[in-house]
Amino acid sequence: MADETDNINRLIGQWQAGINREENFRRLFEWYYRPVYRFFEKRGFSVDESHDLTQETFIQVYKGMGTFRREARFERWLFQIAANTFQKALRYRIAIMALEHLSGPESRP
Known part of the structure; x- marks a missing residue:
């Protein structure tokens, strides 16, 4: 586990240094793709939705890597981003369901 953490911290340090x-x-993505994907899949998202949400999570990780503090645990930070992505997806689902309910069956052809 210490070797894994050291390896991840080294990758992040190099990324932040522009190396x-x-x-x-890519290595971080390959290392964590499956666990993040399973995070969404276990919460009831379809295969396609889980892939999309995993991709969105990693886009946010990439955008935020420059501000990540290496004294924090990367995995905890990553899954907090995944949790935020999950919450955003749920809010979107609820909004869509509300719109469908408002339109009602009488407005459908």
Whole structure:
């Protein structure tokens, strides 16, 4: 576990220093893609939705990597972003359901 944490911290440090950014992010992506995907799948999202939400999570991770403080645990930070993405997706679902309810069956052809 310590080796894994050291390896992840090294990748993040190199990314933040501008060293091999694409390669280092690709490694982080490959390392964490399945766990993040399962996070969404276990919460009832379809295969396609889980892939989309995982991709959205990693987009947000990429955008925020420059501000990530390495004294924090990367995995905790990553899954907080996934949780925020999950909440946003739920709000979207609720809004769509509300709109469908407002339109009612009488307005459908």
